[in-house]
Amino acid sequence: MNLIPRRFLPIIFICFWCVATPALYAFEGPDNHLDGFNWLVDGGKWSDGATMQEFEWGLDRMSVKSRSYAVSEGEHRLVSEGVWFWHPGKKVIKGHFFAVEMPFSFIESEAEFDGSRLIHRLSTYSGDKKPVEYVEVIEEASGGSYSWKLFSGRTPIGKAMMTADFRKK
Numbered sequence: 001m002n003l004i005p006r007r008f009l010p011i012i013f014i015c016f017w018c019v020a021t022p023a024l025y026a027f028e029g030p031d032n033h034l035d036g037f038n039w040l041v042d043g044g045k046w047s048d049g050a051t052m053q054e055f056e057w058g059l060d061r062m063s064v065k066s067r068s069y070a071v072s073e074g075e076h077r078l079v080s081e082g083v084w085f086w087h088p089g090k091k092v093i094k095g096h097f098f099a100v101e102m103p104f105s106f107i108e109s110e111a112e113f114d115g116s117r118l119i120h121r122l123s124t125y126s127g128d129k130k131p132v133e134y135v136e137v138i139e140e141a142s143g144g145s146y147s148w149k150l151f152s153g154r155t156p157i158g159k160a161m162m163t164a165d166f167r168k169k
Helices: 008-026 034-045
Strands: 045-048 051-057 065-074 075-087 092-100 104-113 117-125 132-141 143-152 162-168
Touching: 034 051, 034 065, 034 117, 045 104, 051 162, 075 104
Parallel strands: none
Antiparallel strands: 045 051, 045 162, 051 065, 065 075, 075 092, 092 104, 104 117, 117 132, 132 143, 143 162
């Protein structure tokens, strides 16, 4: 004697799948390796006068979206956008960014936090050329601002190639 009629098996399977699937695909998501970005995202838009940076959370705080705009005569032109995310297999914050009007068009990166300081190691790509390596350091400052420094190579030592101070907009 069959206790469950065959016609109910698909319904039972679907109910089981709906309950079990989230547990099967759960990963140590953003709990939260991306918390270091809180102050940047909470600030929303930041500007140094010539550039505006915009940060926002992605889906379910599993990523941070970033956009950079060149500012000229009150006009904002989008010049780069990308995303940081926690890579569960590599156990690191990864970043992928695209750019225009710059000496490169793609950036692949890894990031880590040292307190409120974001250390962002960049590999920049342009056409078929070998990647050029940089380190970007973004450090929270007092009064709703942050400093940005760009270094050549893989470590933030020596004199920065470029610097800027951003304020909440």
